[in-house]
Amino acid sequence: MLNNRYRSTPILSLFISLLLSFASAAGLVEDHLVEVQILSVNDFHGSLLPSDTTGGAAYLATYLRQREAENPHTLIVHAGDMVGASPVVSSLLQDEPTIEVLQLIGFDLGVPGNHEFDEGLAELQRLIYGGRHDATSYFAGMGFPLILANAVDKQTGDPILPPYAIRVVAGVPLGFIGVCTLETPSIVMPGGIADLDFIDPVEAIDRWVPELQARGIETIVVLAHEGGLQLKDGTIIGPIADIARAVDDEVDIIISGHTHTYINGTVDGKLIVQAGHHGAAFADIDVVIDKTNGDVVTAQAEIVKVVTTDVEPDRRVAALIARYEETVRSLVDRVIAVAAHDITRAQTRAGESALGNLIADSQRHVAGTQLAFMNPGGIRTDLAAGELTWGEAYAIQPFGNTLITFTLTGDQVRRVLNQQWQQQGDQIAVRFLQISGFGYSWDDTRPIGDKVVDIWLEDGTPMSATARYTAVANEFIATGGNNFTVFTETQDRAVSHLDLDAFVIYVQQLPQPFSAKVVGRIKRLK
Ligand SMILES: [Zn+2]
Incomplete structure (x- = not known):
């Protein structure tokens, strides 16, 4: 959780950031404070190619790499709907191209959104763990895990995917819990998820927080494919705000999705971000953690727009996409x-x-x-x-x-x-x-x-x-x-x-x- 001593006092946090920049310049930050950078994308929907001058996976990759170069203590995560409702270059190949591109960019972790269930649980599991499909051939699977705490097997009540994951950055463990919108059963084909129950995200998160704490984890991030809206005055409303208020206060950060909007603010002391959709933007979250006790000292975010005219496309990602465009050409024809x-x-x-x-x-x-x-x-x-x-x-x-x-x-x-x-x-x-x-x-x-x-x-x-x-x-x-x-x-x-x-x-x-x-x-x- 955010350390209460620092959370609510802007002057003190200003003092701390001043101290940090001074300490960082002096190389002292390593002593007991560490700055972890989390980069996040949501609702990408297989948008491998740019739309006019925004987005495009090769441009997004360049932006993410630039941020990574600024801080080696970086994780790249997503908040769901990365596949599904995709353009032809991805959808015709079962969205395998998008998954390969995410892997090449270096995603560490993600949560399934409702669209990941568009073709049912079996196809989602094939994309995660590998397997054969008539439209493609053998797919090796996703090189990074998807976590989901609130979709459970109807028979056993157990989560159908790992509910959480732990990543250690600069010696500090971070806990991630995944949840997906409760709307999912009403917006995907019922047959594909017949064996699943979607349970309340708050209940699902609160079930796993104590286990993470018992493992000595004080920094907890929720990947939530659930959204809301941020009003002009900064107020965040909708299901994601309700979740932030109701959930265990050990949760520090909520990375949101689903509503294709821009959110960057706090509810009940928890930082909430959402970065538009279609890879036209990403969130850059900077978390300062006290290594001595694992507490979050400050957490703040910037939503960065991906503009194709500002950077060169990443060559390897661009080459991979070009290859898929070639493959799809024969299917389109x-x-x-x-x-x-x-x-x-x-x-x-x-x-x-x-x-x-x-x-x-x-x-x-x-x-x-x-x-x-x-x-x-x-x-x-x-x-x-x-x-x-x-x-x-x-x-x-x-x-x-x-x-x-x-x-x-x-x-x-x-x-x-x-x-x-x-x-x-x-x-x-x-x-x-x-x-x-x-x-x-x-x-x-x-x-x-x-x-x-x-x-x-x-x-x-x-x-x-x-x-x-x-x-x-x-x-x-x-x-x-x-x-x-x-x-x-x-x-x-x-x-x-x-x-x-x-x-x-x-x-x-x-x-x-x-x-x-x-x-x-x-x-x-x-
Ligand atoms: Zn969605």
């Missing part, structure tokens, strides 16, 4: 199916498109629901006749949206369809959802909110207003995107496939060459 004719997103006057039908059909097929809804804005380009490559399919749906299944009533279907017409100032915005499993008619002479006339199921029978139907939509509209707020009222929500994966699975199993047409699912009466 691979032919997944053959289209009999052009299939476009051009809508009829009624609002239906052939490509919209194909995509909605793909979602309903993989999710096994009665109905499907697809937002037209999520279809980014047309599908050309002939060989369809994976890269072309990616260009049609590049957002990496997760599909969500749910149930809704016939009345809710009618209300969400009527939300396709929205008054925006003097204008009426019209957005025709692309649909599967049902059809409907509409009349433009009727008022906004009541344009839909008849709704029928695939077999032609009328949809009942009170019956409940299973349906699928991507997370964007399922969470009320494009003002389709009725979707947020739906029930029995569960996570299904990624939209693009669903599309690839579907078109691959169609008779080739495959076809999709406008078939009158949407009928305009007037």
